[in-house]
Amino acid sequence: MGNSCRRPAKCAHVSSTNFTGSTESHSKSKQHSSTSRQSHSKTSSTSRHSHSKTKKDSTSSNHQPNFRSMNQYNTSISNNLKSFSLTDLKNVTKNFRSETLIGEGGFGFVFKGWIDENTFAPTKPGTGIVVAIKKLKKESFQGHKEWLAEVNYLGQLHHENLVKLIGYCAESENRLLVYEFLQKGSLENHLFRKGVQPIAWATRMNIAIDVARGLSYLHNLDPNVIYRDLKAANILLDSNFNAKLSDFGLARDGPTGDKTHVSTRVVGTQGYAAPEYVATGHLTPKSDVYCFGVVLLELLSGRRAMDDERAGFSDETLVDWAKPFLTDSRRVLRIMDTRLGGQYSKKEAQAAAALALQCLDKDPKIRPPMVDVLATLEQLHTSNTTPRRPLFGTESHGNKQSRHPQKTKEANTNYV
């Protein structure tokens, strides 16, 4: 299994193929009337406040959101977000010209645009601050659902390890999202793309800590939020290699009361998704812990979660390949990325590998909660003061403080 394998098969989004065809459907659409989602996380700076919503499950066609009723739906958007017109977004991206294109994913193309730092008003390209603008592919009907989930979650959730959603556009059939721009793009590009400088060990550990902090924040909300699509492609890096979770299109509220799980159609990405979730559709925060274990393995090994070139072999997934090494203390360091050139703390690497093994336990009950994962990582990495940068060469160090603070108006989120 080499480092040059292709991107993991995307069988993930609501808009794409299922893993298993179907699983049982979610019990019922939830009604929260002005319920409060409180954060118990020490790491969180804000919590999710009074929202009123009816969330629909992706499994039943009866539960599809009605996107035709735009008046009703427009009132459902959080007041924290700026509403942009399509003309605004055309102007700031030079009419979505290819020179402003920065990426493409299942949802659609991502463009670079410019807005005023204080008012968020559109500005002439090249002036103001840079934002990333995601434009939903028109042919993707289920993409509307992901768009709405993104707006609903990121309109309310604010944390230094979650990407900031600045605004949106919902004009006739067009659906766009406007985010803070993360200068270094995705972790996937830095770990796996050929010709990119390898990320130094200390930076990899800091990225793991940032991701664990983001997930701990989500899991400690009340009701908790299951992110469901953790993978290297959805971890974005700022100029200082601070990591943020992006893409909340598949996020779900976790089980409440005495429920142990929520039942969903199986969506996620092959190679990352927890086996019991793929088998049953039963979703718990421990599904995210498994995904985190896979990302941790990717950081350690520099190998992709899923190696398409080994499809059909017993070590098709990174987990299958790595497990025999992880369970053998004498051979555990054989998983390490050779591009690190041996420049890492063996003690830290062994501890991180042991943690990955726990996160990847087949039994979700054995996996540690994210808050414990975070504590372990912080503990094993406290002594390290190395600045975040690639292994070789220099990088500019950005300000950790966001340049676009969210407006503090209370969210008004009546979900359709």
Ligand SMILES: Nc1ncnc2c1ncn2[C@@H]1O[C@H](COP(=O)(O)OP(=O)(O)OP(=O)(O)O)[C@@H](O)[C@H]1O
């Ligand atoms: N806020 C952002 N700042 C900078 N670059 C971004 C931002 N959001 C997305 N990108 C770039 O656009 C690319 C595509 O992102 P997108 O989330 O649409 O797809 P993906 O994560 O690669 O795949 P998937 O459809 O599975 O989520 C990313 O890899 C990244 O390089």
Ligand SMILES: [Mg+2]
């Ligand atoms: Mg993504």
